[in-house]
Amino acid sequence: MGHYPSLTKVATSLGIDARELASKKETKGGIEGFSRTNLERYALSLAESERWGVFMDVLALIIYGIVLFPNVENFIDFAAIDVFLAFKHEKMSPRGSQIEIKNKSEWAYSIANLSEKTISWYSREQNIDEVICQCGDFRNVPLMGTKGCVNYNPTLALRQLSYSIRSPPVEDSITPFMVYDMTKKLDFLNKIRQSWDKVIKKGKELGKRNCNVELSYQQWLNERVQHVKLPF
Structure with a gap:
């Protein structure tokens, strides 16, 4: 150290x-x-x-x-x-x-000129059958390190695992959090620890692997781009 x-x-x-x-x-x-x-x-x-x-x-x-x-x-x-x-x-x-x-x-x-077709969304060599979609009461996946905590939002990463996205995500499933001072968030840290005893995984119920997106998701994404002020 x-x-x-x-x-x-x-x-x-x-x-x-x-x-x-x-x-x-x-x-x-x-x-x-x-x-x-x-x-x-x-x-x-x-x-x-x-x-x-x-x-x-x-x-x-x-x-x-x-x-x-x-x-x-x-x-x-x-x-x-x-x-x-x-x-x-x-x-x-x-x-x-x-x-x-x-x-x-x-x-x-x-x-x-980048577009979604520019991205290679999924490597078949990964051969992933199940995806962690939720931990306990968290609608996403909380991650804890030695210096703090963040969350990971798998809803936005399904295409990277070759699953189609069929609808816009629920807002609380993509709400980020970050903890810097772990000494002041002990109750929250305990909640994160306990959530990993209740991991929820999905596989076949996510549908066929084709990386497609439905129109409703595309519309939500376009509105999101305008909201966060992305340049393109």
Whole structure:
């Protein structure tokens, strides 16, 4: 515990000058790390200079710290950075990888023309027969980690498992939650633990595997896009 990567190692991995990185380090609640705002500003500058490789690393680090391993809100601590660097090292191939280079206009065109047909929704190699759809009184799947809790909404992921979506989801089945300070939510944590004794799975009742969606779901999705202000 506490043996986190040095600033030099982090700077080298992210392609940032070590002195510049040191100037951005902060301490919140006795925990060292970097604010989300600072990393997002740096990512924006990388995008403007078209340093896409480093940009993707910084973006991935932000996701690790904010979504996957949250501890302090809007703060990426060294524990999350340590996990990120370990994952990055594991995934690096000796032969390297080729990243398609595009300018801003080409990226904008590519993203604007993405559609559901662009996505490979399901790999038959997964061979998944049942899906966890609910835990106890939760209409979704609560997940508990060492630093906090989030929920997973399988209703929105059925197509990834090659099941069709036949109707819009019930609102409380897609309502997200995130717990940062577990010491203040002991009753809620106990409820999560108990919910995993009552796991509800579905399989054949989800219908045939065809990745299709019904018109009512498509209409709901279009309205949702407008509500959350997605650009396309």
